[in-house]
Amino acid sequence: MTGRARIVLWLGRRGLNEVLRVPGASIPGVLAPTIFLLGLTSMFGAAARLPGFTADDFATFIVPVGMLQGAAFSGAATGVNLARDIERGWFDRLLLVPAPRLTLLAGIVASAALRSLLPSSVVFAAGLLIGVPWPGLGATALAFALVMGLALALACYATTLALAFRTQQAAPLMQMGGFVLVLFTPAFAPEDLLAGWMHAIATVNPVTYVLEGARQGFVGDVTWPRTWPALAALGGMLALLGSLAVRGMRRTGR
Amino acid sequence: MTRVVAALARRALRTTARRPQFVAPLVLFPTLFLAANVGGLTRATSLPGFPPVPSFLDFQLAGSLTQALLLGGVASGIAIALEIEMGFFDRLLAAPIPRVAIVLGRLCAAAVVALGQVAWFLAVDLAFGGSVEGGPLGALAVAAIGVVAGVGFGATGITIALLARNVATVQGVFPLVFVILFGSSAFFPRDLLQSPAREVARYNPLSLIADGLRDPLVGPVSAGPVLEGLAAAGGVAVVMTAACVLALRRRLARA
Numbered sequence: 001m002t003g004r005a006r007i008v009l010w011l012g013r014r015g016l017n018e019v020l021r022v023p024g025a026s027i028p029g030v031l032a033p034t035i036f037l038l039g040l041t042s043m044f045g046a047a048a049r050l051p052g053f054t055a056d057d058f059a060t061f062i063v064p065v066g067m068l069q070g071a072a073f074s075g076a077a078t079g080v081n082l083a084r085d086i087e088r089g090w091f092d093r094l095l096l097v098p099a100p101r102l103t104l105l106a107g108i109v110a111s112a113a114l115r116s117l118l119p120s121s122v123v124f125a126a127g128l129l130i131g132v133p134w135p136g137l138g139a140t141a142l143a144f145a146l147v148m149g150l151a152l153a154l155a156c157y158a159t160t161l162a163l164a165f166r167t168q169q170a171a172p173l174m175q176m177g178g179f180v181l182v183l184f185t186p187a188f189a190p191e192d193l194l195a196g197w198m199h200a201i202a203t204v205n206p207v208t209y210v211l212e213g214a215r216q217g218f219v220g221d222v223t224w225p226r227t228w229p230a231l232a233a234l235g236g237m238l239a240l241l242g243s244l245a246v247r248g249m250r251r252t253g254r
Numbered sequence: 255m256t257r258v259v260a261a262l263a264r265r266a267l268r269t270t271a272r273r274p275q276f277v278a279p280l281v282l283f284p285t286l287f288l289a290a291n292v293g294g295l296t297r298a299t300s301l302p303g304f305p306p307v308p309s310f311l312d313f314q315l316a317g318s319l320t321q322a323l324l325l326g327g328v329a330s331g332i333a334i335a336l337e338i339e340m341g342f343f344d345r346l347l348a349a350p351i352p353r354v355a356i357v358l359g360r361l362c363a364a365a366v367v368a369l370g371q372v373a374w375f376l377a378v379d380l381a382f383g384g385s386v387e388g389g390p391l392g393a394l395a396v397a398a399i400g401v402v403a404g405v406g407f408g409a410t411g412i413t414i415a416l417l418a419r420n421v422a423t424v425q426g427v428f429p430l431v432f433v434i435l436f437g438s439s440a441f442f443p444r445d446l447l448q449s450p451a452r453e454v455a456r457y458n459p460l461s462l463i464a465d466g467l468r469d470p471l472v473g474p475v476s477a478g479p480v481l482e483g484l485a486a487a488g489g490v491a492v493v494m495t496a497a498c499v500l501a502l503r504r505r506l507a508r509a
Contacts, residue, residue: 031429039436042451046442050297172278180286188294198293 079158139217368404
């Protein structure tokens with residue numbers, strides 16, 4: 001294993017250690033999407049009776065939304081943790097490591113992808129418990145892969161903010177970005193049932209395509225025409241948000 | 255006493271305004287949630303059993319306002335917990351002022367913040383094509399219920415902070431806000447909720463508060479729901495303010 005890969009692994013493991021060392025910090029990120037899934041299903045369940053609704057029940061329709069919310073929380077947590085490391089001076093010591101900034105960034109955001117498996121698994125399990133049908137192994141694997149990809153992209157976004165503001169006080173901004181991106185999609189109803197303005201936003205929101213890609217196996221079959229836009233949207237988000245994070249890392253300390 | 259309460263209330267308001275991380279959850283988060291709900295479920299009004307309302311925005315507004323008021327309560331608790339952690343609360347206790355003024359000052363600030371939240375959501379409603387069907391009297395009724403409920407939720411947050419004495423515990427209450435909200439008729443008509451939320455909503459005082467806030471927004475002011483909402487908000491305010499004072503005494507006894 002090369003030195004750079006070891007650094008990425010080490011930083012990724014450090015991020016994951018936080019889940020074990022400070023379990024309390026992970027609880028809101030796990031609880032919130034689960035509460036949203038159960039609460040929204042209880043509240044808006046009747047919406048599945050609307051003509052044109054594309055799922056048999058509301059819970060099945062919004063399980064992928066809850067999983068993506070878990071990804072958003074994990075991404076934001078990465079930025080908040082980095083801001084804390086900056087405040088405490090640990091990040092300045094990290095910058096002294098003889099490794100490219102890109103390697104350090106990869107290590108910091110890598111843990112988000114793995115961390116997102118915790119809330120999304122809990123949401124997925126809660127969905128199955130309340131009667132969401134098993135979507136099949138392939139569809140499940142695709143949904144989790146997209147969740148991990150989104151967590152990675154949103155970790156880059158949160159990292160950019162952490163590097164710009166250098167304080168944990170920017171946490172609401174980090175959380176708000178993912179929140180908006182996930183909810184301003186066909187999160188609660190199919191596109192044809194959305195209000196006109198929401199339909200317009202959802203069309204240009206890349207997370208819409210990620211959500212549709214993750215949802216397809218829950219409400220029907222997995223097809224390539226629904227999968228490639230999800231992968232392309234995720235690729236675009238990773239390229240854009242990743243380059244902003246790289247730019248932030250390169251500017252840090254100069 | 256009045257001067258001390260006013261001075262402490264002013265200080266609490268200034269502190270809130272200076273910290274964007276406190277202000278954001280008070281209005282921004284519920285407004286975004288309102289937009290997501292309205293944009294996603296605007297056709298819900300055509301569901302059989304949905305009460306006749308001018309628009310889904312008018313119906314949802316009361317839910318988002320209730321959510322904002324609850325988050326305001328959490329913010330009050332976090333502010334007190336921060337003061338306890340930073341030692342400022344102990345300095346206040348040592349000052350030659352009536353101790354109850356510390357709590358009352360914070361509750362006055364909670365009332366002002368709640369009034370601001372009511373004004374914000376009414377402005378959002380009007381700006382995006384909604385209406386206050388109850389007219390100026392209806393707006394007054396919404397403001398009255400909102401302010402009293404804001405004081406009640408603020409007292410709840412402060413009580414938790416005085417008992418827990420740390421920010422992390424008060425922040426941990428955040429998800430509970432949604433549990434309480436989702437078990438009420440704040441966001442959807444009670445008859446259309448799924449079981450067991452429908453049964454829980456029947457006994458949840460938050461349903462009364464939300465229904466009281468909603469009534470003047472979706473039709474002419476009717477005494478029943480408004481008075482029930484005011485009574486529920488008043489009940490929460492009286493009980494939780496008493497709990498708040500008791501928690502303060504308990505803390506003083508331990509100090």
